[in-house]
Amino acid sequence: GAPTISIFLKPPGVIPPGGSTTICCICQHDNGNFVLYRNGQRFRTLELRGSRAEFSISNATKEDTGAYSCHYLDGGIVLARSETLEVMVQEFRLPKPVLSVLPGHEVAAGAYVIFRCTIAHSSAGCFLYLEGQIKALDLLSKEQDYFNLSHVHKGNRGRYSCQCFTKGTSFEWSAVSKTLDLVVR
16 A cells, blocks of 8 residues: 655644744655655655654744645655645744643553643633644633543653644734653553
């Protein structure tokens, strides 16, 4: 079958002007090239190092905002395309949220875990991110500022963070919280 590509931001979330992030593309093959597209235009090419390619964005500007995707080429032939990753560059105007996890950072498989993202703002919603995922895991609202994971398994382990926003005439964003590593035994 055709190879599959995953694409994600490291660290995840909206980037501030002048900030930096890395677009990671992973494929099960370890030769060939990755071509990164932005808004449908060929943007950069990278040789595979092992099964991944990393495209860095540093000193981000509004021009870095866009829809990115990775194409995997071998011998000039496109063998696979990733999903589309939306990258946003926005000023941070809200206070930085705090991410907490109950019962704690280390849990046994099958446990019940609650992530809570707390921000000093009356009407902000927050996204919960797991590094390596293309999209936010969940949207947390003021009415429900927590995310439940029941029966956690090894696939839930990883680096979590959250980022909050308000919807007014335009979106206003917070910085990304400090990360929390969830260990599943």
